[in-house]
Amino acid sequence: MSEALKERYINVFTDFGFKRLFGSEPTKACLIDFLNSLLDGLESPIKELSFRNTEQLGASELDRKAYEQSLKYYRDMKNIIDTAVEEGTEALREEMTLALEDERRQKEASQKREEEERCQKEEERRQKELLKKKLIASSMTEEDIQTLLNG
DSSP: OOTTTOOOOOOTTSHHHHHHHHSSGGGHHHHHHHHHHHTTTOSSOOOOOOOOOOSOOOSSHHHHHHHHHHHHHHHHHHHHHHHHHHHHHHHHHHHHHHHHHHHHHHHHHHHHHHHHHHHHHHHHHHHHHHHHHHHHHTTOOHHHHHHHHHO
16 A cells, blocks of 8 residues: 555544644534533533644654653553552452451351350259259258369
8 A cells, every 4th residue: 555545543532633633723613512512411502612722732743742652651651550559459458358257257256165165154054953953862961062062
C-alpha cells in the first residue's frame, strides 16, 4: 500500500486528538452534540460555544509527540498505582476475612472447652451426690461421709 493511501487514525483520548477532532469551527456542531449527550439532563442544553487558544502545543511534531508520550507515561503510571491500590485493598480484605474467621473458630473452641468443663464439673457433682446417697443408705454417719468425700 502506498504511503498516500495508508489509513491514519487519531487517538481521541489524547489532548492533541480531541482538539483535532472537536476543536475547530467546522466541527463545533459535533462538539456541542457530544457535550449535550454527555451532560444529558441539563436544564438548558449547550447551544453555543467559542474556541480560545490558551495553550501552546509545541513548535514541532517532535514536541507534540513528546507531549503525547508524557501523557501516555502518566496514564500508565496512574493505572499501575490504581491497580496496586485495588490489589492491596483486596489482599487486606482477604487477610481481614481470614483473621476474623480464625478468631471466630478460636472463640467457638473456647466456648466448647468451657461447656465441656461445665459438663465435667456437673458430672462430678452428680457422682458425689450419688455416692453420698449410697453412703447414707449404708448407715454411715454424716461426719464419716464428709470425711470420706473431702479427704
